[in-house]
Amino acid sequence: MExxxxxxxxxxxxxxxxxxxxxxxxxxxxxxxxxxxYILLRDRALSMRKFLLAQLSMxxxxxxxxxxxxxxxxSGLRDIGGPIDxxxxxxxxxxxxxxxxxLVYVVQSFLRGKTAEL
Amino acid sequence: MTExxxxxxxxRGFIGLAAGGSAALAFGAGAAQASRQRTNARILILGAGxxxxxxxxxxxxxxxxxxxxxxxxRAQHWYQPGFTLIATGLRKAExxxxxTEQWLPRGITYVNEYAAEIDPDANRVITTGGQRIxxxxxxxxxxxxxxxxxxxxxxxxLIGPEHGVSAHYASPExxxxxxxxxxxxxxQGGVGLFGRPATEMKCAGAPLKIVMMAxxxxxxxxxxxxxxxxxNAQAQNLFGVPIVDHRVRQIFTDRGIAYRWQHVLTSMxxxxxxxxxxxxxxxxxxxxxxxxxxxxxxxxxxxRESGLSWADRWTDQGWIEVDQQTLRHARYPNVFGIGDIxxxxxxxxxxxxxxxxxxxxxxxxSELGGREGSRVFDGYTxxxxxxxxxxxxxxxxxxxxxxxxSFPGLIAPLEELWISWLMKEVALKxxxxxxxxxxx
Numbered sequence: 001m002e003x004x005x006x007x008x009x010x011x012x013x014x015x016x017x018x019x020x021x022x023x024x025x026x027x028x029x030x031x032x033x034x035x036x037x038y039i040l041l042r043d044r045a046l047s048m049r050k051f052l053l054a055q056l057s058m059x060x061x062x063x064x065x066x067x068x069x070x071x072x073x074x075s076g077l078r079d080i081g082g083p084i085d086x087x088x089x090x091x092x093x094x095x096x097x098x099x100x101x102x103l104v105y106v107v108q109s110f111l112r113g114k115t116a117e118l
Numbered sequence: 119m120t121e122x123x124x125x126x127x128x129x130r131g132f133i134g135l136a137a138g139g140s141a142a143l144a145f146g147a148g149a150a151q152a153s154r155q156r157t158n159a160r161i162l163i164l165g166a167g168x169x170x171x172x173x174x175x176x177x178x179x180x181x182x183x184x185x186x187x188x189x190x191x192r193a194q195h196w197y198q199p200g201f202t203l204i205a206t207g208l209r210k211a212e213x214x215x216x217x218t219e220q221w222l223p224r225g226i227t228y229v230n231e232y233a234a235e236i237d238p239d240a241n242r243v244i245t246t247g248g249q250r251i252x253x254x255x256x257x258x259x260x261x262x263x264x265x266x267x268x269x270x271x272x273x274x275x276l277i278g279p280e281h282g283v284s285a286h287y288a289s290p291e292x293x294x295x296x297x298x299x300x301x302x303x304x305x306q307g308g309v310g311l312f313g314r315p316a317t318e319m320k321c322a323g324a325p326l327k328i329v330m331m332a333x334x335x336x337x338x339x340x341x342x343x344x345x346x347x348x349x350n351a352q353a354q355n356l357f358g359v360p361i362v363d364h365r366v367r368q369i370f371t372d373r374g375i376a377y378r379w380q381h382v383l384t385s386m387x388x389x390x391x392x393x394x395x396x397x398x399x400x401x402x403x404x405x406x407x408x409x410x411x412x413x414x415x416x417x418x419x420x421x422r423e424s425g426l427s428w429a430d431r432w433t434d435q436g437w438i439e440v441d442q443q444t445l446r447h448a449r450y451p452n453v454f455g456i457g458d459i460x461x462x463x464x465x466x467x468x469x470x471x472x473x474x475x476x477x478x479x480x481x482x483x484s485e486l487g488g489r490e491g492s493r494v495f496d497g498y499t500x501x502x503x504x505x506x507x508x509x510x511x512x513x514x515x516x517x518x519x520x521x522x523x524s525f526p527g528l529i530a531p532l533e534e535l536w537i538s539w540l541m542k543e544v545a546l547k548x549x550x551x552x553x554x555x556x557x558x
Contacts, residue, residue, distance in 0.1 A: 011557035015548035073543050074208050075536055079508030084529055085536040 029099070036102050039109040047109070054105040061100020062093035154182040157486040162243060162253035164233050166190035168198075168554065169259035169456035169471045171221040175556030176479050178223040181486065186225075187251055189243065191232035193218055195554075196290060199468050199546055202324055202504065204293035205286035206331040207301060208543075214290040221554045233260075236424035238450045255482060258438055259456040260421055262320065262466070264288065265414040270385035272411055281388050282308075284410040286328065287320075299408060300328075304336040307344025308407025311393055315414040316352040316382045317435050320458050320466040323501035323513070325349070325412050326356060326366055332408075333373050334506035347374075348404070350381035350395060359519045362503075365532045369505060383411065415466075417459055426453065428461045437461030442517065443494040445478050454478045462497065464517055469500030472553050498522065502542040510538040 014022050040046065069092050070076055080086060161177060163170045166188050174188050200214040222228050231245040236256075243251045264287055266272055276283040277295045282303060284296035303310055312329040314322065329349050336345045349356070349370065356370065356377060357363040370377055381395040381402065386409065394403045417427060417436035426447060427436040439448045440455040442462045447453035456474045458466040465474075473495055481491030497517030504510040513531050514522050523531045529538065552558035 008552070008558045011552035011555070012545065012548045015551040016545065073540060075508035075539055075543070079506075079536040079539060081509055081535040082530060082533050088537050088540075 032099075032103055032106055035106045035110075039106060043109070050105050050108045050112075053108060054101040057104045058097035058101045061103075062097035064100070065092050065096020068096075155180060155483050155487045156182045158183050158185070159254045159486055160185045160252065161187070161255045161257065161482075162251055163188045163257045163259060164190075164236070164243070165259035165261055165457075165459075166192075166218045166222060166228070167195070167259065167261050167457065168468050168550070169261075169474065170257070171195070171218070171554045172471065172475050172556055173257055173259065173456055173478060174226055175221075175223045175554070176475060177482070178225060179556055180479060180483050184486075185227070187227040187229060187253075188222060189229045189231060189233055189245060189251070190218055191230060191246060193230060195221060197547060197550060198320070199542075199550060201286050201290065201293045202327050202331070203543070204290060205284060205296040205300065205328060206335065206507070207297045208507065211290035211294040213547075214293070223556075233420050236420060236426065238424060238426055238447075238453055241452065254452060256450075256453045257456060257478065257482075258421065258426065258453065258459050260418050260459050262415045262458040263418045265317075265416055268315075268414045269383055269411060271387055272385075272413075273388075276388050282391065282406065282408040283388065284328070284408065285412075286410070287324070287412055296410070300332055300335065303408035304332060304339055304341055304345065306407070307336075307341055309346045309348065309405060310408040310410075311348055311350065311404060311406045312410045313350030313381060313383055313395075314352055314412050317414040317416065318432065318437065318466060319412065319415045321501065322358060322466075323503045325410065327504050328410050329375055330369065330373070330505045331507065333375055338507070342374075347376065349375060349377040350383065351377055351379055352382050354379045359513075359515045359521075361519070361521060361532070362513055362515070365511070366503075369534075386411075415458075421459060426450070432461055442497070443477075444481055444491065445474055445495055446481055454482065462495075462517075464497040464515070465495075465499045467499050467501065468550055468553075469514075470498060472558070473498045475553070475556075496522075502538055502546065504539065504542055505534045508539050509534040509536060510542050511535070512538040512541065 017025065066089065080089060161184055163174055163186065170188055170190060174186060177184065177186055195216045195218045197214040200209060203209040204211055204213060219228060229245060229249065231247040231249065233243050234246045235244040238256065241253050243253065245251065266274060274285065274288055274292065277285050277288065277292050279298045279302040282299055284299045286293035286296040310332055312325055314325040329347055333347055336342045355363040356366045380397050384394055384396050386393045391407065392403050392405050393409055394401055417438065421427065421438060422436035426438040428439045438455050438459055438461050440446060440460050440462065441448060445455055445460060447455065456478055457471045477493045477495045480493040484491035498514065500514045502510045503513050511532055511534055512529055514524060516522050521531050523529060529535065549558055
């Protein structure tokens with residue numbers, strides 16, 4: 001086996017989505033994560049109320065991610081063939097869930113500002 | 119906070135996994151980023167397909183001052199691993215077409231002509247337009263010729279639903295017409311004939327894939343009981359690697375796909391819809407409603423006349439005499455081969471091209487720097503064997519018929535998996551394109 005390099009992955013993802021879309025997606029992910037860090041620093045606490053709604057929204061994000069993968073490919077749940085397939089499916093679900101939860105938290109924070117909930 | 123940290127960790131885990139997934143399609147390393155070698159060598163690359171375009175990009179990155187010329191008469195580039203997806207209705211012909219020029223680096227000379235004469239003794243190539251090109255190093259990446267004429271009664275105009283003929287190796291457009299033939303066959307039913315030639319061939323898995331996909335499509339349409347599927351193997355196996363052969367036989371048996379040994383298609387009568395095979399017992403003629411034709415495959419005539427071919431092996435096919443490990447020509451040390459044209463026992467796939475590239479690059483660049491190259495090609499060949507829409511087996515093997523999985527213990531090579539399908543459908547073309555640019 002030959003070695004894999006980070007640049008290979010970047011090259012493959014650039015080809016997969018197109019260079020513009022790929023880096024836009026990376027930028028969006030970074031912006032949302034930075035916004036979340038900013039809010040944590042601004043509020044100096046993790047708001048449990050916002051966190052609760054973010055957590056409750058996780059299945060939505062997870063299912064949406066799975067749905068998106070199935071939609072974009074000629075495959076469905078019937079094609080899950082072995083343990084690695086379940087792990088990949090779980091990975092897609094978790095990625096969608098976590099990404100969406102952070103987004104929900106950030107959006108709440110910007111819409112409502114620093115709520116006096118505590 | 120802790121929960122969030124855990125979740126972030128999971129996300130990282132997924133990205134790693136997803137990246138790992140596409141890495142299997144990367145089949146290996148990124149382009150070696152070594153320092154640039156100063157040279158004024160004249161390097162001529164015959165062919166701008168997967169091998170030619172990619173090595174042009176890699177050499178441009180590695181060499182400073184080299185005069186690189188690429189010769190290819192075809193203005194269109196074909197992503198051939200996509201042909202099976204087109205021939206099974208999952209993609210349109212455009213999926214596999216782009217222009218040759220868009221993959222070539224700046225700073226090289228691209229001559230939009232074919233070679234008419236190769237003279238390795240004089241280090242010279244004459245083009246179809248009459249240009250004389252002298253070289254110091256020659257890289258033969260011409261690909262191969264599909265010998266349609268070897269099948270009596272066959273003509274490319276027969277491809278399509280009217281005659282029930284599929285011949286998806288011919289071109290992206292032929293692959294799309296082949297899908298219309300398969301679509302009608304799986305609607306109306308009848309006898310479907312499949313098979314492969316007795317010569318070496320590109321992607322020996324493709325004829326197997328098409329029959330398994332036909333079975334799956336007929337089943338999905340609810341018409342499985344209306345179709346009889348017969349695969350005609352040229353030898354006494356379905357696949358040259360024994361462990362894969364046994365696995366495919368098992369799948370064929372489970373899915374009711376019949377197979378016959380040592381049946382080689384030699385002629386067909388499109389009017390009567392019959393196909394004739396040579397077998398050890400003599401000729402056998404079988405009626406069909408649908409036939410998938412894969413013709414004998416040979417080196418292009420210009421290569422066969424050049425003196426670069428093996429004199430005592432594959433004499434009816436003309437593959438060039440390169441060292442199995444270094445891909446350097448056995449008699450002309452300034453000649454290398456990449457891709458289908460190489461006379462080696464394995465590896466007429468894009469995945470093999472991917473592994474030919476760093477070897478040829480290493481030996482050529484090292485020599486220009488006064489050193490000796492050290493990389494070797496071990497026969498690596500990869501075949502994402504799609505077995506139904508949504509599942510595939512990621513089969514990788516080497517000269518010794520050993521399975522060499524990219525992800526041992528993680529992605530089982532002989533298991534029909536969704537992840538392997540995703541690689542074929544989603545990540546493979548991206549990886550291929552990255553390879554063409556010399557970046558993967």
